[in-house]
Amino acid sequence: VTPPPLRPAITYRGDLNAGGSISDGNTDNKLANVGGRFQARSKRHRFTFAGKYNYGEADNEINERNATASTKYDFFVTTKFYSYIQSLLERDDFEDLTLRSTFGGGFGYQILDSDRAELFAEAGVSYVNEDYKRGADQNYASGRWSAGLNWAIIPDRLRFFHIHELYMSLEEADDFYLRSEQGFRLPLVRNLLANVQVDYNYKNQPAPGTRRADTTYILGLAYEFQF
Numbered sequence: 710v711t712p713p714p715l716r717p718a719i720t721y722r723g724d725l726n727a728g729g730s731i732s733d734g735n736t737d738n739k740l741a742n743v744g745g746r747f748q749a750r751s752k753r754h755r756f757t758f759a760g761k762y763n764y765g766e767a768d769n770e771i772n773e774r775n776a777t778a779s780t781k782y783d784f785f786v787t788t789k790f791y792s793y794i795q796s797l798l799e800r801d802d803f804e805d806l807t808l809r810s811t812f813g814g815g816f817g818y819q820i821l822d823s824d825r826a827e828l829f830a831e832a833g834v835s836y837v838n839e840d841y842k843r844g845a846d847q848n849y850a851s852g853r854w855s856a857g858l859n860w861a862i863i864p865d866r867l868r869f870f871h872i873h874e875l876y877m878s879l880e881e882a883d884d885f886y887l888r889s890e891q892g893f894r895l896p897l898v899r900n901l902l903a904n905v906q907v908d909y910n911y912k913n914q915p916a917p918g919t920r921r922a923d924t925t926y927i928l929g930l931a932y933e934f935q936f
Contacts, residue, residue: 721936723747726904728929739766740773742927755783755791763925773925775801789819793831795853797874804923805916807840811876813853827859837876837886844916849884851876868894887911894931904931 729741744761758780765773781795794814800806815833831854838848857872873889892906906927915921 719749719751721747721749722934724931724933726929726931728904728927730928737766737768740764742925742929753785755785757781757783771802773803775799775804783817789822791817791819793817793833795835801923804912804919805841805844807842809837809839811835811837815853825861825864828857830856834879835876837878841916849881850879852879865896870894884914886913892927900933902931902933904929
């Protein structure tokens, strides 16, 4: 009897994605974005690193430039229940934001974890520090809620993904910040996929002269790997 293959003690997976557009004529627009995610997972431990960068021009004037980087460590107390610590760094020139940094921890639950679907939810507390170019700097303790779904709607044909984080100030109830990513991926050839994505951020108390909501539409390619 041939025994089943052993699952590696540690698995690695991730993706790299890029998109953009150029238009010339009556309007002169340039858009570009790059991003990536890397995850290492063992029975008890999971490390996740992610980052992205968006840049845009309209008629030779920059109208979008922002970057995000995050790290997260999960320790699985049981096969589904885990504790975590996380950090997030963000910069957005057009949000008047020099740097937003968060650090915190809490608990999560891996509701689904299969090749077909992954679903998690988690909650905790975080310390938020916001440095603005012109507006007043802020720092405060916040509650943090996050959830994510990666679902193969049609295996090997169509996949939906969504992830969001919500930070709510524990000092002022009206001060909250939501960031999210969602979209679809369609396999093209081997590990190459078409990526259709919408990033939506909402800051209920933005810096003076800036808007509450930011939406970025991304159409590009993604490369996924796993070993």
